[in-house]
Amino acid sequence: MTRVGWLLLSLWLLCGCGWPSNGDPPLTPRELKSDAARLSLVRFSPDGTKLAAGGANGEVLVWSDLSGWPTKLESGRVAPLINLTWSPDGLLAATDLERGFVGWQFGMTKPDRVELPGLSAPAVCLAFRPHVKQLELVIGSRDGSLIFLDARGLKQLKPDHHGAVKQVAYSPDGQSLITAGADGQLIWRDAGSRKVIHAVKAHDTEISRLLLSPDGRLLITGDWNGRITVWDTASRKPLRTSEQPEAVSGLDWLRAQLVSASWDGSLRVWDVSSGRCLRTFDTGQPLHDLSVDPVTQRIATVSLNRSVRLWELPK
Numbered sequence: 001m002t003r004v005g006w007l008l009l010s011l012w013l014l015c016g017c018g019w020p021s022n023g024d025p026p027l028t029p030r031e032l033k034s035d036a037a038r039l040s041l042v043r044f045s046p047d048g049t050k051l052a053a054g055g056a057n058g059e060v061l062v063w064s065d066l067s068g069w070p071t072k073l074e075s076g077r078v079a080p081l082i083n084l085t086w087s088p089d090g091l092l093a094a095t096d097l098e099r100g101f102v103g104w105q106f107g108m109t110k111p112d113r114v115e116l117p118g119l120s121a122p123a124v125c126l127a128f129r130p131h132v133k134q135l136e137l138v139i140g141s142r143d144g145s146l147i148f149l150d151a152r153g154l155k156q157l158k159p160d161h162h163g164a165v166k167q168v169a170y171s172p173d174g175q176s177l178i179t180a181g182a183d184g185q186l187i188w189r190d191a192g193s194r195k196v197i198h199a200v201k202a203h204d205t206e207i208s209r210l211l212l213s214p215d216g217r218l219l220i221t222g223d224w225n226g227r228i229t230v231w232d233t234a235s236r237k238p239l240r241t242s243e244q245p246e247a248v249s250g251l252d253w254l255r256a257q258l259v260s261a262s263w264d265g266s267l268r269v270w271d272v273s274s275g276r277c278l279r280t281f282d283t284g285q286p287l288h289d290l291s292v293d294p295v296t297q298r299i300a301t302v303s304l305n306r307s308v309r310l311w312e313l314p315k
Helices: 003-015
Strands: 030-032 039-044 050-057 060-063 070-071 081-086 089-096 098-105 111-117 125-127 137-141 148-150 152-155 163-170 176-181 185-190 196-201 207-212 218-223 227-232 237-243 249-253 257-264 266-271 277-283 290-292 300-302 308-311
Touching: 030 196, 030 227, 039 081, 050 081, 060 089, 081 125, 137 163, 137 277, 148 196, 163 207, 207 249, 218 249, 249 300, 257 290, 266 300
Parallel strands: 039 290, 125 163, 249 290
Antiparallel strands: 030 308, 039 050, 050 060, 060 070, 081 089, 089 098, 098 111, 125 137, 137 148, 148 152, 163 176, 176 185, 185 196, 207 218, 218 227, 227 237, 249 257, 257 266, 266 277, 290 300, 300 308
């Protein structure tokens, strides 16, 4: 191999799966059918017992038995859903750009519907604070502000992002809150006082995904240009950056490794310690979201059609 060839190969190994891999066998997914149109969001519950999917026309579906037909929840929405989140105690929440927050509390005979109307700005994203005695959540708004809800009521903080808050996440211990914006900024807050403790320009474009490791030591960010960055949460500094050819449309943990989804239809598995892409699987459809079952490690994906596809990656 020529020196140029070795250089290109080295860059590929360091920077990620820029080229398709011929070594990974094709996968055959299991399809969960529905009568919904254009599913764009998918999320396993924290205990893996339920799978929720949201559509571009406001529909919300929940599978309690993956061998059966989903339950359709009455969302009252017709606008596209843009976020779907489970709380630790089984509250499923959805947001859209027109009417804010709607949720369903599971664990009862019939899910109890709750709604938070009258928000001052359209809701984009949402996260529940863990390890608190009473429900506490935060909503990221299109105007860049944050809306907090707890036992004391609602409180809105002035915008810190220039543009919409696209992603919000609490640390696993519930002590920190991290927000990511359309402006490419990452902002760290103390979750108790809600005061800003650090801000950094993390990406040159909108941050599309935000993910913390289960131990809270690592933060993963992905953007619409295909860049994935691993951050040390203690120092709040980037450790390494990888690239994939298309936008990062999904991120989750697959055991100790990272799995990403892309609009080019590929599932990619990454070694977080080196930033190297280990495997690439072509699904044949543009991917708009993914979620990993924390128990079985099956990967659920949606591609703006009527079904959720389940993938089992060979070990």
